[in-house]
Amino acid sequence: MDGAERLFNEIVKDYSERVYWHVRRFVNNHEDADDLVQEIFLKIWTALPSFRGEAQLFTWVYRIATNETLNWLRREKVRATLHFTTIDTEMERRIDSDPFFDGDAADRALSKAVAKLPEKQRQVFVLRYYDELPYEQMSEVLGTSVGALKASYHIAQEKVRAALGKDLFIGTD
Amino acid sequence: MILSMSKRNDISTPENYFENLQQRLSEIPARKKGAPSGAFARTGSRSDAEEGVPFFRNIRRLAPYAAIAASFLVAVMLGNTILHTTAAPAEDDSWTYVSYLADALDPDGAVYFDDAFAEEEGLSPEDIVNYLLADGISVEHLNYLSYEEGY
Numbered sequence: 001m002d003g004a005e006r007l008f009n010e011i012v013k014d015y016s017e018r019v020y021w022h023v024r025r026f027v028n029n030h031e032d033a034d035d036l037v038q039e040i041f042l043k044i045w046t047a048l049p050s051f052r053g054e055a056q057l058f059t060w061v062y063r064i065a066t067n068e069t070l071n072w073l074r075r076e077k078v079r080a081t082l083h084f085t086t087i088d089t090e091m092e093r094r095i096d097s098d099p100f101f102d103g104d105a106a107d108r109a110l111s112k113a114v115a116k117l118p119e120k121q122r123q124v125f126v127l128r129y130y131d132e133l134p135y136e137q138m139s140e141v142l143g144t145s146v147g148a149l150k151a152s153y154h155i156a157q158e159k160v161r162a163a164l165g166k167d168l169f170i171g172t173d
Numbered sequence: 174m175i176l177s178m179s180k181r182n183d184i185s186t187p188e189n190y191f192e193n194l195q196q197r198l199s200e201i202p203a204r205k206k207g208a209p210s211g212a213f214a215r216t217g218s219r220s221d222a223e224e225g226v227p228f229f230r231n232i233r234r235l236a237p238y239a240a241i242a243a244s245f246l247v248a249v250m251l252g253n254t255i256l257h258t259t260a261a262p263a264e265d266d267s268w269t270y271v272s273y274l275a276d277a278l279d280p281d282g283a284v285y286f287d288d289a290f291a292e293e294e295g296l297s298p299e300d301i302v303n304y305l306l307a308d309g310i311s312v313e314h315l316n317y318l319s320y321e322e323g324y
Contacts, residue, residue, distance in 0.1 A: 008199075008201070009199055012199055016194055020191070030186060034194070037198075038198065045201050045202060045205060075237060078238065078241065082237060098184070100184055100185045100186060101185075102182065102184065102185050104183075111183070
């Protein structure tokens with residue numbers, strides 16, 4: 001086993017589960033999350049020679065994961081259009097039919113509200129709310145200023161609140 | 174209920190999923206080293222991002238775009254076909270025109286006009302038009318009707 005393989009296996013060990021949960025929040029379905037995680041790690045393996053070590057490994061892995069997830073979402077939008085539906089409807093359907101969704105009605109409502117956010121706000125919301133990344137780390141992953149991310153998260157929170165009703169959701173700042 | 178406090182596991186995975194996932198992901202380098210040649214091999218120079226992505230996965234990614242292009246092509250072909258079918262000239266435009274003139278000028282049917290009879294009698298559309306002109310219909314009126322009907 002050479003150095004690259006060793007590093008790759010470390011990444012798999014340290015980040016595969018985290019990447020999976022991140023992806024799962026976007027795709028709302030276990031099978032697609034599984035497929036997408038494999039694609040992401042395939043990309044990580046092929047891009048490993050270009051990893052300079054300037055960025056933190058964690059940031060680099062997350063950046064690939066978020067980019068791939070966005071690409072997946074865009075492909076799904078096209079697919080939904082071809083099936084004469086919308087990505088929002090498709091996501092709702094996925095949440096309702098996911099056999100591995102164990103939450104209650106409120107959790108389901110939250111997932112649906114998040115799924116309806118515009119893709120950038122959704123990224124920010126998932127990274128902050130579910131993945132609990134600090135803004136500084138989010139800034140490195142998304143290449144956006146901390147101020148812009150805070151504003152984006154605030155707007156996303158307001159939209160989720162509006163969708164759920166104010167008493168149902170109190171997010172973190 | 175405060176959902177911010179309930180970031181509990183509202184989603185789950187099949188049992189032992191992560192052990193299995195790590196095992197599968199760890200096999201990626203070995204699989205890449207033994208990548209098949211021929212149709213599965215990388216062709217031409219591609220970016221790092223695309224490098225190593227199996228042929229069929231690329232096809233799957235392009236499929237939605239190909240489907241849009243195909244739908245567009247089908248719509249254009251269908252439109253073209255419909256346009257040609259509906260805009261095709263009638264078998265005998267001149268007789269249709271004469272029938273139209275006769276209907277327009279004689280709405281009560283006082284003068285019976287029959288395409289087949291006119292044809293049998295060897296009357297040409299010009300004969301009918303000449304007859305109508307001789308009968309007092311003005312050229313302007315005929316032109317107006319011709320213009321209106323698009324003949």
